[in-house]
Amino acid sequence: MLGFIAARLVKAVFILLAILVLNFVLIHAAPGDPAAVMAGEAGAADEKFLQDLRERFGLDQPFTVQLWNYMKGAIQLDLGFSYRQQMPVAELIWDRLPATLLLTATAFVISIVIGVAAGVLAAQTQGTWWDTLISSLALLFYATPLFWVALMASLLFSVVLGWLPGFGYQTIGANYTGIDRVLDIGKHLILPATTLGLFFTAIYMRMTRASMLEVSRLDFVKTARAKGLRNSVIQRRHVLRNALLPVITLAGLQAGQIVGGAVLTETVFAWPGIGRLMFEAISQRDYNVILGVFFISAAMVLLFNLITDILYGIVDPRIRLTK
Amino acid sequence: MKTFQYLTTAAAIAIASSLAAQETPKSGGTLNAVIQPEPPGLMLGLIQNGPTQMVAGQIYESLLRYDKNLDPMPSLAKEWTKSEDGLTYTFTLQDDVVWHDGAPFTSADVVFSVDVFLRETHARLRASLVHVESIEAPDDKTVVFTLKQPFGPFLGIFEAGTMPMIPKHIYEGTDYANNPANNTPIGTGPFKFEQWERGSYIHLVKNEDYYMEGKPYLDEIYYQVIPDAASRSVAFETGQVDLLPGGSVENFDIPRLTAMDNVCFTNDGWEFFGPHSWMWMNMHEGPMMDKNLRKAVMHAMDREFARDALWNGNGTVAKGPVSSVTRFHEPNTPDISFDPEKAREYLAQSDYDGETLQILPLPYGETWQRWAEAVRQNLSEVGINSELVATDVAGWNQRTGDWDFDLAFTYLYQYGDPALGVARTYVSSNIAKGSPWNNVSGYVNDEVDSLFAEAAVQASDEARQELYTEVQNIVVDDVPVAWMLELQFPTIYRCDLKNPVSTAIGVNDGMRDAWLDRE
Numbered sequence: 133m134l135g136f137i138a139a140r141l142v143k144a145v146f147i148l149l150a151i152l153v154l155n156f157v158l159i160h161a162a163p164g165d166p167a168a169v170m171a172g173e174a175g176a177a178d179e180k181f182l183q184d185l186r187e188r189f190g191l192d193q194p195f196t197v198q199l200w201n202y203m204k205g206a207i208q209l210d211l212g213f214s215y216r217q218q219m220p221v222a223e224l225i226w227d228r229l230p231a232t233l234l235l236t237a238t239a240f241v242i243s244i245v246i247g248v249a250a251g252v253l254a255a256q257t258q259g260t261w262w263d264t265l266i267s268s269l270a271l272l273f274y275a276t277p278l279f280w281v282a283l284m285a286s287l288l289f290s291v292v293l294g295w296l297p298g299f300g301y302q303t304i305g306a307n308y309t310g311i312d313r314v315l316d317i318g319k320h321l322i323l324p325a326t327t328l329g330l331f332f333t334a335i336y337m338r339m340t341r342a343s344m345l346e347v348s349r350l351d352f353v354k355t356a357r358a359k360g361l362r363n364s365v366i367q368r369r370h371v372l373r374n375a376l377l378p379v380i381t382l383a384g385l386q387a388g389q390i391v392g393g394a395v396l397t398e399t400v401f402a403w404p405g406i407g408r409l410m411f412e413a414i415s416q417r418d419y420n421v422i423l424g425v426f427f428i429s430a431a432m433v434l435l436f437n438l439i440t441d442i443l444y445g446i447v448d449p450r451i452r453l454t455k
Numbered sequence: 456m457k458t459f460q461y462l463t464t465a466a467a468i469a470i471a472s473s474l475a476a477q478e479t480p481k482s483g484g485t486l487n488a489v490i491q492p493e494p495p496g497l498m499l500g501l502i503q504n505g506p507t508q509m510v511a512g513q514i515y516e517s518l519l520r521y522d523k524n525l526d527p528m529p530s531l532a533k534e535w536t537k538s539e540d541g542l543t544y545t546f547t548l549q550d551d552v553v554w555h556d557g558a559p560f561t562s563a564d565v566v567f568s569v570d571v572f573l574r575e576t577h578a579r580l581r582a583s584l585v586h587v588e589s590i591e592a593p594d595d596k597t598v599v600f601t602l603k604q605p606f607g608p609f610l611g612i613f614e615a616g617t618m619p620m621i622p623k624h625i626y627e628g629t630d631y632a633n634n635p636a637n638n639t640p641i642g643t644g645p646f647k648f649e650q651w652e653r654g655s656y657i658h659l660v661k662n663e664d665y666y667m668e669g670k671p672y673l674d675e676i677y678y679q680v681i682p683d684a685a686s687r688s689v690a691f692e693t694g695q696v697d698l699l700p701g702g703s704v705e706n707f708d709i710p711r712l713t714a715m716d717n718v719c720f721t722n723d724g725w726e727f728f729g730p731h732s733w734m735w736m737n738m739h740e741g742p743m744m745d746k747n748l749r750k751a752v753m754h755a756m757d758r759e760f761a762r763d764a765l766w767n768g769n770g771t772v773a774k775g776p777v778s779s780v781t782r783f784h785e786p787n788t789p790d791i792s793f794d795p796e797k798a799r800e801y802l803a804q805s806d807y808d809g810e811t812l813q814i815l816p817l818p819y820g821e822t823w824q825r826w827a828e829a830v831r832q833n834l835s836e837v838g839i840n841s842e843l844v845a846t847d848v849a850g851w852n853q854r855t856g857d858w859d860f861d862l863a864f865t866y867l868y869q870y871g872d873p874a875l876g877v878a879r880t881y882v883s884s885n886i887a888k889g890s891p892w893n894n895v896s897g898y899v900n901d902e903v904d905s906l907f908a909e910a911a912v913q914a915s916d917e918a919r920q921e922l923y924t925e926v927q928n929i930v931v932d933d934v935p936v937a938w939m940l941e942l943q944f945p946t947i948y949r950c951d952l953k954n955p956v957s958t959a960i961g962v963n964d965g966m967r968d969a970w971l972d973r974e
Contacts, residue, residue: 164849168856168891170495170504171578179887181578188632216495217653218637227653283685291692298689304656304677305485402681402690404654412492412682417849 144434151430166215166417189215212420221424232405239329247336255344273334282327282400299402324401328394343375384440388433482672484971488698490678498637499619508616512963515642519613521959523726525871541605541914546598552666554622555641562592567623583612605914608872645671645967672970700962701944706822719950722943724961729778729869730942734862739897747805749934753791754798755837773938775931781869783923788931798837812841815863818851855891874911898935
């Protein structure tokens, strides 16, 4: 097992470096000059102003020199300086990370718990109206665009009903502390986390249901029934455990996105996370911020892929990782 | 001996005091406003983008403010005089002004700000400072600007976003861009910087030591960062914010918001900027080099329709290069109104052979996209083929700066005077690839160059008006750009927020006089 993990980690470092180079090339290939964007925001600019900006951020250097400098920094975990936000990129990402983790992790938990539970229920009640209801909801959640759900949720629960705050992650100016602060953030979290979780909830529902039904028909389940085991034991120990493999794969994929943030949800709900940081950085061509967020996201995807592989072995002993 | 001419405008002060007398301001309260996009920083001497000006305009001040007629009013200067030859301007500073850290504000700060700091950092002010020979401080309360030659708009460059006062004791001899004080800006303004939670809000608190007795009235202001336009509307509808500065929400949301109870709005407060929109017409190469085709495009556009359908009736159809809110506007320029028949006639006289014109919409949201579609339809109705090219802001900057378009939407500020915000678009010395804010069309007319140059350095307004009238007539006849609308961006606010817009830069420096009529 240890050998397997070490080999994967070494491979991951090379993949990360390749991703860094590729991202750097792609972003610089996109039209648009960060100095011109910044000058444009200032409303006017002369050649000196543009030149000063380019010199200050090393944008006047040849492409290869810029790439070399960036890679040198990235290897030492120095993600550079944000042109527009005038702050080190690592500091910016670090600032936004808690908000993003809170949102995406909550959405992750919501989608797994509700998705798997509903999937199991649908499988166990196959052909009944419960099954039809759950399958229909899954299809609806899966097919509806996220930004539309977000806007409608905000309209309904914030404007019409007035139950929940429509944006932000805390009541600004209230200066709550202790439990009041936790409750305040929790209240702000409900809409964005639920909205973000809906899509994955739908996928978990469908996948758990399909997988459970498939496993139920296999011979070892028939054997278990023939042995006279209780249905609940069969479902839990034999069916669900085996049906969870594809769900774990999916959870690994979703978990990899946790740190990357959620661009649409964070934008609509003014959630001060990394997804929004990246979205704004792209429109401003704030190269270092974009690269920094991509770097962290890529690292997380690789990490969670590794964790998923390890989990396979725990859930299904037939899969051996030692080779 | 020089004869001094007293310029302080008694009329402006009288109007301001009569307005104030209508209701007695109440002190206290928290104002929640929207800010978008989030500013990159709040050090107004280094960064002058719109959101920075909106927040930092409460922290920093300049020597003058401007009323809605663009007449100067006292700010950090209590009075000022101009010599008869138009070469010497003398400012007397207010008494008892202190920086937010308690240090006294003196004329040495003014000299440092303008002659040292801003000359280095502020591109737009730098262009005006070429006319300045020297800036001197004979005593702590007096500053004397001596010009090389008369510069007509000189008294118009003392607005906070153009010439913010920078504390000498904090910045002198430092690396301005990396000074740690940039994160905790120190000004003389009515509000002090308190906290900035990036991605969430900026918090300003009342400056208890402000030099004007009783002001500001508000205790604190939160500028909330809400990136999505629809969410900004929701924030206002649900009462979480009280002030939507112009341009905060999509135009189609404005009628719904302004119809709500206790909601007021005003189109005032943009006079200094005079946002003027047009389409660049690429005269460097391609079909738009043909004057007849340019005239055909101009007459083909139904700008009244665009204003009424896309801008909710806000805005004025532009008559030429100088906005009607900018000084020296000439209302009787040659006709460029919507006239499809005339457009077809010009088109027939042109060399246009049916090629597809590339239109670059401004990537600033839904309204601009729809506007480009409306223009495309107008053009097709008179027989001109065109297509829209989608870009984001960075792509738009690049394509415009590289002259990679036939028609490209834009809008620019005029800063109250043609010498500050109009000439730059039309003089040939300002043609340079790589920037989308110069003479992008590539318009060259020697007569226009010399008229703009001459008009800027006249001492009298009469002489300037004559020259600007002439140049406006020539430029409108040449149609180097297709003028669209003088834009208006309504400021929407709760009616119990009083007086948020009292100057020509509106909410950018308006919070000094704003107050909340709440218990």
